[in-house]
Amino acid sequence: MNVEELKQCVRAALATAFPSYTVQIAAVAENPGDLAVSVFGVDRDAVHWVKDKILDLDEELCVGTKFALTPLVRDLTTTRKFYPQHISPWTVVNKLKQTETIAINDCEIFVLQEDVHAAVDWVSARSTDECLSAANEELALAA
C-alpha cells in the first residue's frame, strides 16, 4: 500500500465512522511516513472515542509498514477558537453552494431539458408503435 492508498482507506473508514466531522489527513512535514489525522468539531465527550478509532486504524493498517497514523482531535471549543473554518463540513458545502448557485442552476435546467426531450421521444415512439399495432389489428379484422 502506498501513501495515497492509505489516505483513501483512512478517509473512507472515517467518513463511515463519523460523517459529520471535518477530517484532514496530511503528512507531517518532518516525517513523511507519519500521517496526521486531524478531526475537528468533536463533542468533548467523544474526543477519546474518535482518537481510539484513528489508533485502531493505525494498528490495522500500519503495523509492519513504514507508515503511522497520528490522531489530532479537536473538540468544539478548540475548533471554534482556532479552526472556525472547520467547525462543520456542512459549512463548507453551504459556502460552496452560495458561490456556485448560478452554475448549479444551469446544470439543473440542462438536465431537465434533456429529460424532457428524452421523455417526448420515448412517448412519440411508443405512440407510433401503438398506432401501427392498432392499424394492423384493424386490417386483420377487415380481412
Place this chain on the structure above:
Amino acid sequence: MGNQFTAKSNESWESGMACLNDGRINSAANRLYYSVFQAIKGFAVSKGLWSMDDSEAVHAKAREVVSSNVKNGFRRNFGELHGLRLQADYMPEGVDGEDLKALLGTADEIRRHHIAKAD
C-alpha cells in the same frame, strides 16, 4: 555497548516532568515524547535496526519498533503521545495536561523497556 541514549533520555524525562509540574504543559509534551523517542532510537541502533544517522521517517519507524518489542497497546499510547507532541510544537492550541498525565505511566514503561533491553 548498551543504550547510548540512556543519559539523554533520562535528562529529557526529568526536564519533561519538571515542566509538567510547573504547568508548562507544551514543553512537557515535547520533552517527554523525545525522552521516549531517544530510548527507542538507542535500542534500535544497538540492535542494528537503525544507523545512528538515520533520519528518514524515524517517528513512524519508532512506532514500528514499539509495536515489535513491547506488549500490545503500547503502540497506541506512543502514537497518542506523538499526537500531543505535534500539537505542542506545531498547532496553535495547547496540550491538555490531563491528557498528558494519562500517558505518563505507559510512556515511562516504554522508555525503560528500551533502555533495559538494548544490547
